[in-house]
Every structure is written in C-alpha cells, then in structure tokens.
Amino acid sequence: xxxLESLAPExxxxxxxxxxxxxxxxxxxxxxxxxxQRLMPGTxxxxxxxxxxxGASRTLVRAALQSLARDxxxxxxxNKGAAVARPTVEDARALFEARRIIEAATVSRAxxxxxxxxxxxxxxxxxxxxxALDTQDRGRAIRxxxxxxxxxxxxxxxxxxxxxxxxxxxxxSLVIALYGHSAHSECGDAEHAGLIDILRxxxxxxxxxxxxxxxxxxxxxxxxxxxxxxxxxxxxxLRASSGAD
Amino acid sequence: xxxLESLAPExxxxxxxxxxxxxxxxxxxxxxxxxxQRLMPGTxxxxxxxxxxxGASRTLVRAALQSLARDxxxxxxxNKGAAVARPTVEDARALFEARRIIEAATVSRAxxxxxxxxxxxxxxxxxxxxxALDTQDRGRAIRxxxxxxxxxxxxxxxxxxxxxxxxxxxxxSLVIALYGHSAHSECGDAEHAGLIDILRxxxxxxxxxxxxxxxxxxxxxxxxxxxxxxxxxxxxxLRASSGAD
DNA sequence: GCGACGATGATCGTATACAATCCAGCCCTC
DNA sequence: GAGGGCTGGATTGTATACGATCATCGTCGC
Numbered sequence: 215x216x217x218l219e220s221l222a223p224e225x226x227x228x229x230x231x232x233x234x235x236x237x238x239x240x241x242x243x244x245x246x247x248x249x250x251q252r253l254m255p256g257t258x259x260x261x262x263x264x265x266x267x268x269g270a271s272r273t274l275v276r277a278a279l280q281s282l283a284r285d286x287x288x289x290x291x292x293n294k295g296a297a298v299a300r301p302t303v304e305d306a307r308a309l310f311e312a313r314r315i316i317e318a319a320t321v322s323r324a325x326x327x328x329x330x331x332x333x334x335x336x337x338x339x340x341x342x343x344x345x346a347l348d349t350q351d352r353g354r355a356i357r358x359x360x361x362x363x364x365x366x367x368x369x370x371x372x373x374x375x376x377x378x379x380x381x382x383x384x385x386x387s388l389v390i391a392l393y394g395h396s397a398h399s400e401c402g403d404a405e406h407a408g409l410i411d412i413l414r415x416x417x418x419x420x421x422x423x424x425x426x427x428x429x430x431x432x433x434x435x436x437x438x439x440x441x442x443x444x445x446x447x448x449x450x451x452l453r454a455s456s457g458a459d
Numbered sequence: 460x461x462x463l464e465s466l467a468p469e470x471x472x473x474x475x476x477x478x479x480x481x482x483x484x485x486x487x488x489x490x491x492x493x494x495x496q497r498l499m500p501g502t503x504x505x506x507x508x509x510x511x512x513x514g515a516s517r518t519l520v521r522a523a524l525q526s527l528a529r530d531x532x533x534x535x536x537x538n539k540g541a542a543v544a545r546p547t548v549e550d551a552r553a554l555f556e557a558r559r560i561i562e563a564a565t566v567s568r569a570x571x572x573x574x575x576x577x578x579x580x581x582x583x584x585x586x587x588x589x590x591a592l593d594t595q596d597r598g599r600a601i602r603x604x605x606x607x608x609x610x611x612x613x614x615x616x617x618x619x620x621x622x623x624x625x626x627x628x629x630x631x632s633l634v635i636a637l638y639g640h641s642a643h644s645e646c647g648d649a650e651h652a653g654l655i656d657i658l659r660x661x662x663x664x665x666x667x668x669x670x671x672x673x674x675x676x677x678x679x680x681x682x683x684x685x686x687x688x689x690x691x692x693x694x695x696x697l698r699a700s701s702g703a704d
Numbered sequence: 705g706c707g708a709c710g711a712t713g714a715t716c717g718t719a720t721a722c723a724a725t726c727c728a729g730c731c732c733t734c
Numbered sequence: 735g736a737g738g739g740c741t742g743g744a745t746t747g748t749a750t751a752c753g754a755t756c757a758t759c760g761t762c763g764c
Contacts, residue, residue, distance in 0.1 A: 236718090261746070271719045272746090280522060284529045293725045293746055312619040315564045374557040378623050481748090506716070516749045517716090538716055538755050 240268050240278035248287055248298060249360060249387045250353030255300040259288065287384045299388055303438045306389040310433040313382050314426050316375050317363065321409070321425040323370035325418040332369045333414055339365060340406050347403070356387060362406050366413075386432075393436040402428055485513050485523035493532055493543060494605060494632045495598030500545040504533065532629045544633055548683045551634040555678040558627050559671050561620050562608060566654070566670040568615035570663040577614045578659055584610060585651050592648070601632060607651050611658075631677075638681040647673055 244264075247253040264275045279296045282288040289299045301309065324332075343358035360383040367376040405428045412421045489509075492498040509520045524541045527533040534544045546554065569577075588603035605628040612621040650673045657666045 260744095262744090273718055273720090276746090277522075277525060280525065281529065284526065294727090295745065308617055308619050311617060312623075315560065315620070319560045372553055372556065374553050374627070375560070378557075382619070505714090507714090518748055518750090521716090539757090540715060 236268075236270055237274045237277040237281070240264070240270065240275060241281050243268070244278065244282060245285075245287065245384060246357070249357040249384060251356060251387060251391045252353055253298050255298050255388050255392050257298045259296040259298065261295065285381050285384055287388060299385070300392065301385060301389050303393075305385075306393060306436065306438055307433075309382060309385055309389060310429055313379070313386070314429050316379055316382065317367070317425050317429060318422045320367040320370040320372060320375050320379065321413075321421045322418040323372060324366045325413050325416050325421040327371060328369055328413045328416065332365075333410060335365055336362060336406075336410050336413070340403060340410070343406070344403055356390060359402070359406070360384075360387065366409075389436065390432075393438050395435075395437045402431060405431065481513075481515055482519045482522040482526070485509070485515065485520060486526050488513070489523065489527060490530075490532065490629060491602070494602040494629060496601060496632060496636045497598055498543050500543050500633050500637050502543045504541040504543065506540065530626050530629055532633060544630070545637060546630060546634050548638075550630075551638060551681065551683060552678075554627060554630055554634060555674055558624070558631070559674050561624055561627065562612070562670050562674060563667045565612040565615040565617060565620050565624065566658075566666045567663040568617060569611045570658050570661050570666040572616060573614055573658045573661065577610075578655060580610055581607060581651075581655050581658070585648060585655070588651070589648055601635060604647070604651070605629075605632065611654075634681065635677075638683050640680075640682045647676060650676065 244253065244259070259279065261272045261275045261279070264270075264278075265272050268275070279288055279290065283290045283296070287299055288296050290296050339358055339362045343355045343362070346352075346354035346358055363383055364376065364380055367379045370376070405424070409421065409424055409428065412424055489498065489504070504524065506517045506520045506524070509515075509523075510517050513520070524533055524535065528535045528541065532544055533541050535541050584603055584607045588600045588607070591597075591599035591603055608628055609621065609625055612624045615621070650669070654666065654669055654673065657669055
C-alpha cells in the first residue's frame, strides 16, 4: 500500500487537465474499473446514469467522458452516447506495436537511472499482482501488471512517453478483456521478475530485448479472432473502486 | 492544394472525439493558429472571448479547451482560465527525445510501405513550405514542416503513433516559438527533400538515421535558455485560419 | 507617502433548462 | 401476417443562470 501510494494518486506530472478534481475522480473511477475489467468493452455509459452514481451533474460526467474518449478507452457516438471502447483486431496489433516501440525506449532509459527505491517499488508491484492472482482477483492482477509497466516508464524520467504509455496500458486492458483467453494473459509475473533483475544490473540492451519479448508474449497469448458478447448492467460496478486501491 | 486536401481534413482516424463538429472546428482553428505561431505561448484564452469569436457558448469553448489541454498545447489553471502553454526547457528536451523515438519508428515503417502517391504528397508539402518561406510566411512554413512529419507517420500506417506524433508536433510549434532564434528553425527544407529521396529508395535504416539527425538539428537550432515576453491581443488572430488552407 | 484591507469586476465551476436527435414499439395498411 | 410509417420516450447537444473564486483597484489608516 505504502509503495503504491506514491504512484497511484499521480497519473503523470498531472497533465493539462486541471479542471476540477471531481471530473478527475470520475475519470479515475471509470478508468480503474476498465483496467480491472469490471467494465467490459461495449458497456454503454449513460451520462445520467453516471451522474447519479457519482452524485454529479451531466456537465462533469460529460467532461470525464470526453477525457476518456481522448484516451481511447471510451467511444463517443453522436446522439448515442458513450460506451467502453471495443478495440478491433487491427487496433490491438497497432497498440502492441506502439507499446514495443515506446517501452523499448522507456525500459532502456530506466535501466540507466534506476535506484534501489525503484527496484523496491517494482518488486512490491509484482508481489501485489501475485497476491491478487492468489486470491482469484484477476482484474486487480491485470491492473498491477499495467502499473508495473507504467512504473518503469516513470523511472525513465520521460514524462511524454509515460503519458503516452498510460494511454496504451489503459487500452491494453480492453484488448485483453476482449481477446485474452482468460488463462494467464498479461500476468507475466515471472517475466516481470526477470525484468527487475535486469534493471538491477543496469543492462539497457538486455532490458530492451527482454521487454520486447515480454510484449510479444502478451500479444501472442491473445486470441485475435473473436470477441465476447456484450456487457453487464454497469450501475454499481463502479463504486467499489474509487478509494479502494 | 489537391494533395493537401486529402490530409488536412483528417487529423488521424478521427480519434475518440466525436462530440459535435463545432468544438472540433474551434479546436482546429486554435491549433492551426498555434501551429502557425499567430497565437504565441502564454496568450490568455478567455472562454467568453473565444465564445464571442466563434459564435458559440462557453460550453463548446470549454470542451475545445479541455481537448487542447489534453494535447498539451493549452494549460488550464483552476479559476484562472486557459492559456497557450509555455513549455519549459525540460519539456522541450523531453519532447524532442520522444519525437526521435517515435519518428524513428514511423519513418522506418513508412520507408517500407511508401507509394508513388505518398512521395508526391511529401514533395507537395515541401514545395508549399518553400513557397511560404519565399513569401515571408514563416508561420505557414512551420506548419507545413509539421505536416510533412505527420504525413510520414500516416504513411507508416500506424494510427497510434500518428496520433501521438500529432500531439508532439503541435507542442513543437510552441517550443520553436519560444526558443527558436527566428532564423530558420525547423524549416529544414533540404533535409526534408533528402528524406524524400531516401524514402523513395525504401531504405529504412538510412531513413531512421536521417530522421534522427534531422530532429537533432532542429533541437540544436533552438536557444534553450530564454523565452520571449508575453503575447498579443488575440481577438482577431484566430478567424483568418479556419478554412483558409 | 506607503502599506494593508475591503469592495468590485471579471472569470471560471457547476447545475439546470430547453431543443434536437435517435431508437423502439405500436398501429395502420396492404 | 408482414412491412412501413408514426408517435412517444429516452438520451444527448447546446445554451444559459447562478455561485464561487481570484485579481484589481480604491480607500483608509498609520
């Protein structure tokens, strides 16, 4: 918890979306729900409904949805409203290609600058992911895996790439939700642990190669052919996430 | 013009910001003005003022500003409103580092897939940039240069990277406005022409190396130490840009 | 004369109201 | 019975209203 505390509240140098904390709260709640796959792709997100859930007017909900749409995790259809995005197979491939390019760079730089505290942070994240798996909390495990990648980007001290990657990680959850054959997609605990060792040795080249292979594995584990039915009710799926990290 | 026509209207597979065309119009007008450096960093963007200029209510203007803030070209300060961003020196360095990483990838892929039509498009862009320079229209020349880079990303058929790059190009205009010693920053006509030749020969490795050097040159041409005073009136700076391409 | 304090204006944050659009179900017609 | 058109409800698009916050400027006291 303490380790996570330092990274959960900030989702980058906070980016250019200062406008009120409430819309940020809504964004984060939805984003977390998506990352943990409690909100499945295709789920309709009615403005009124969300407003009721969060006790906010449509104005704020709209702002949140637009922000999420900008991140690519929500799609807005004119006069039809918002829905959790359903990435296509091509989207998925492009997404992982982009991740390989960006993460090759972040992990390489991270390897050059990593500190003992950073290593501890990463280890804690892996442990949390393992714990989540042990308790059958697959959604949480997936989120921890994403946080692991983001933590590396943060250590690279490259805010631009970190920001981009956070978008990509968010969309990855959707891809995994749609195409992962639930077994163990994206829960490469062992590979993450291996990456930590490499980082500890400050070996940028090996780190890069390993990261690319790791992402290849995740992508290969996907079943890029079919997608599940529709979605679930939505209503109370969100609440449980806000503060509970 | 005809060549440009095909790429100007779309700024990626249109991304998740369907919400009305009017806010898109406002976004594009402001973004173009920034790209052409008619709107200088630090310029205050009052919601009422913009609403008056575009004949829209604050609701739409706010949506546009939030979107631009998400792109990093505008900063929102709570209770103080929006202003054109003023990237710091560190921002500038991180920006170009990210551009090197992303554009190394896009130009490499573009080199593998480029068509004759693509080459023509690129040549037209260079020509337009040169024309703009000849007529002392520095702002337009800078925009054309950005369009050149974006066109390459589009040819790479990697929508994700294209989208990221369009953010980075937009921010680059700000950096150049702040730190470019007006001489000839970012107007590497010759280098762009050279890149076209390399692309025509489909040489990914050389294209990558050349692109990185090109970006290095742009960055090196900057005067990363000082920034200009404040800004200009704003009011009628925007109008002149919308349709006029 | 100078600094601190309070009023005033401008600007943003949020909520709500109204208009436009779309979807679904029903009824009518063939 | 099937198809098409229509109407009602729901949802979003946009505008406006009101409250909160901040900056500025004038005034008052020292």
